Amino acid sequence: MIFSLFRRIFLTLIILIALSVISYAIFMRDPVNAIFAEPYIYSGYLNYTQNLLRGDLGITYNGGNSLRSLILTVLPPTLELCFAAMLLALLIGLPLGLLGAFQRQNACGKIISAVSSLGLSVPVFWIAPLLLYFAAVQGWEISAVGQYNLLYEIEHVTGFALIDIWFNHEPYRIKIIQNVLQHLALPTMVLAILPTMDITRLVKQRAEWILTQNYVKFSQTRGWNGLSILRKYILRHTLPVIIPQLPRLVTFVLAQAMLIEGTLGWPGIGRWLMDAVAHQDYNSISAGVIVIGLFIILINMLTEIIMFVIDPFNKKGWYAR
Template identity: 45%
Template sequence: MLFVLIRKLFWIIVTLLILSIMSYYILLKDPLNLLIYDDSLLSYWHYLQSLLQGDFGVSYTSGEPLFNQILRVFPATLSLCISTTLLSLLFGIPLGFLASYNTRNVIGKFLTMLGSLSLALPVFWLAIVLLYYASINQWEVAAVGEIHPIYEIPTITHFKLLDMFLVDVDIEYKLKITQSLAHHLALPTLILAIPATLEVMRMTNEQANFVMKQNYVQVAQIRGWSGFKIWRRHIVCNTLPPIIPQFARNITLIFAFAMLVENVVSWGGIGRWLINAVAVQDYNAVSVGVIVIGVFVLIVDILASFITTLLDPSNKKEWYVR
C-alpha cells in the first residue's frame, strides 16, 4: 500500500515539474521577462518558488495580477463543465444501457452507431450551426455571454449562480437573474452535451456488453432469473464502477471543448481568456494558463482514481501489491 502511494505521489510530482518547465519556457518567449529570468537553474528555482507562493505575476496588457484573472475566468468554464457533465450523465448512461439491452435490434444498432460519432463531431462547427439556428428561430437561449448586461451580481465566489443566492436582494430580482443565467447557460451546455452524451453512451454500452458476456450473468440466466433482476444485481452494478476513470477522461474532453466553444458564444471563461492572451502575445497569461489547466486535469484524474478504488472492489487489491 505504501509503495503504491509513493509511486502515485512520484508521478504527480513529475507531472507538475514538467508543467512548470513548459510554463517557464513559455514565459521566456517574452523579451521583457528576460530581464528577470534566464536559462539558468537558479532562475527557474526562483520562478518555481513564486508559483508555490501563489505569485503568478501580472498581465502585461492590463497590469492586473494574473491570480485575480484566473479566479474570475476559471469558475465560468468550470460552471459550464459541471452543467454539461450532469446533463451527459443523465442522458448518456440510460441510453448506453438501452443500446446494450437492445443490441440485436434496430434501436441498439442505431444507438451504437450514434455513439461512435461522439468524438467525430467538430464541436466548433456545431457551436456555430446551433447558434445560427437558435438565432434565426428567435430562441431565448440564443443569448451570448454569461448574463444580460442590465443585471449585476456582486462577486463573492466568482460562480455567478451561487453568488446570486448569496446576495441579499429582492426575490423577484433573483428570479429574473436566474432566468437570465439559465438562458445564457443553456446554449453552450447543449452544444457541449451532444458529443459528451454520445461519448458516455458509447462507454456505457461497451462496458455493459462486456459484463453481459461474463459467466456469472450466464449462470443467472440458467437459474431462471428475470431480466430485470439480472440487470439490477449484476449488469448495472458491474458496469458503472469500471468506467468512472473514463468519465474523468470525458470531463477533460468537455473542458477542452468548452475552451473552443467559449469564443463562439462569448462566454467569459479561461478558453476565451487564453485566446485573447495569445492574440496580444501576453506570454505571462499563457504561461499561467498552462499551469492551471494542467493542474485541473491532474486533480480530476486523481479524484477519479480515488473514487474508483472506493467503489470497485477489484481495484482495491492494487493498494496491497508489493
C-alpha cells in the same frame, strides 16, 4: 501499498516539474522576463518556482492586474460549463447505453450504436455557431451569448453563476436564475454531445458483455426480470468502468469549451487565453498553462481516490504493487 503510494507521489512531482518547465519556457518568451532572468537561467527558474509555490502568478502586462485574481474570475465559468456538460452527458448517456444493450438485437439498439459512433466525430467548433444561428432564427430563448444578461448584477462570490445567484437577494432573483439557465443551456448542449456519445458507447459495450455472462443467464432462467438484473449486476459492474474514463472526458470537454467560448461569448479561461495570445501576453499564457495543468492533475487524483474506495480490485492492486 506504501511503496505504490510513494511511486504515485513521485510521478506526480515529475509531472509538476515538467509543467513548471513548460510554463517557464513560455514565461521567458517575453523579453522583459528574459532580462530579469539573466545571467543564469536556472536562478530565474528557481525564483519563478518559488513564486508559484507562494501562489504568486505575477501580473498581466495587458492592464497590470493580478493574474491570480484574473484566473479566479475566468476559470469558474469554464468549469461551470464543463461540469454542466458532464452531468448532462451522464444523465443521457447512461440510459441510452443501457437501452442499447438490452435492445441490442433490435433496430433501437443498432441505431444507438450507429449514432454513438457517428457522434464522436462531430466537430464542436463547427456545430456551436450553427446551433446558435438556428436558435436565433427560430427565436428561442437559449440563443444568447455570455454568462448572463449584463442588465443583471450578480455578486462575485464563487465565480459560478449558478451558485452566486443564490447570494443575490434582489426581488427579481427568479428572473436572474432563469436568465442564467437560458445562457447556460446552449453551450452545455453543445459540449455534452461528444461525452454523451462516448459514455453511451462505453456503457453499451460493458452492459452487453455482462448480459452474455453465465450468471446473468442463470438469473434469467430463474425468472428475474430486467430491472432486477439491471440493479443487481449491470449497474454494479458498469459504473466502475466509467469512472476511470472521467479524467479523459473532462479534459476533452475542457479543451472543447476553450474552443467555443469565443463563439458564444462565454467569459471563460479559453477566451481569456486567446486574447492573451493575440496580445502576446506571455505572463498570462504561462499562468494559464499552470492552472489548466493543475486542474487536470487534480481530476486524475480525485478519480484514483474514488476508484480506490469503491473498487475492491483496484484496492487490491495497490497492495500487490
